[in-house]
Amino acid sequence: MCRNLEKVANTSKSGAIVCSETPILLVGGGQIGPDDMNLALNRVKTLVAADSGGAAILAEGRVPDAVIGDFDSLERVSRELIPPERLFPIREQDSTDFDKALRNIEAPLVLGLGFLGARVDHQLAVFNALVRHADRPCLLLGEREVIFHAPPRIRLELEPGSVVSLFPLARVTGRSEGLEWPIEGLVFEPDGQVGTSNRATGAVRLEVDAPGLLVMVPRGALDQVMRAFLSGRIGRWPVRAG
Structure with missing residues (x-):
């Protein structure tokens, strides 16, 4: 580069x-x-x-x-x-x-x-x-928050009780660990199910099956999120055609 x-x-x-x-x-x-x-x-x-x-x-x-x-x-x-x-x-x-x-x-x-x-x-x-x-x-x-587009997978060491909001801009499904209300089995859509004001119970793991989900975590988690994105373990979405 x-x-x-x-x-x-x-x-x-x-x-x-x-x-x-x-x-x-x-x-x-x-x-x-x-x-x-x-x-x-x-x-x-x-x-x-x-x-x-x-x-x-x-x-x-x-x-x-x-x-x-x-x-x-x-x-x-x-x-x-x-x-x-x-x-x-x-x-x-x-x-x-x-x-x-x-x-x-x-x-x-x-x-x-x-x-x-x-x-x-x-x-x-x-x-x-x-x-x-x-x-x-x-x-x-x-x-108050850090907002990012969810990669295929991510792990964050969040403080218990931290707000984790998930908002879809496309149809998305996924799995989670460390959330008070797990997301497995849910279908997120902009005009349907959203996931605002979920809460971490400790370390949070998210996996999503397609691009389109925004994640919002407390501003104090900035360093955690940066380390996760720079770790090489989150996967990357392909370039969108067109």
């Missing part, structure tokens, strides 16, 4: 803009708490912005390694502070800036910041992109 983010445009086999062998922080222009950036930067060093997320990175005294988006919300004063070789405009309007960025990043894990807690329609579009790009592992950091 390419490592020099100043010279990464179209250099990977898949045509991705940004490539890294280590996790990447992707910053959006939505709600970011006062400690969120420091928390993320203690875990991930490479900074990519989705459009106006570039201004949030600049406000922290950093310069993004790359900015991806249609550039309809990153103000000129911010663009002028970013080297032009780090700006990667994608002008089409059929997808969100989060979608544009996520599908053009190749990394073992993306930590997304600034994509939750603002407009509901924006959040729904982000969740939609998580499922459509299921082959691109991404964790979203919110004010």
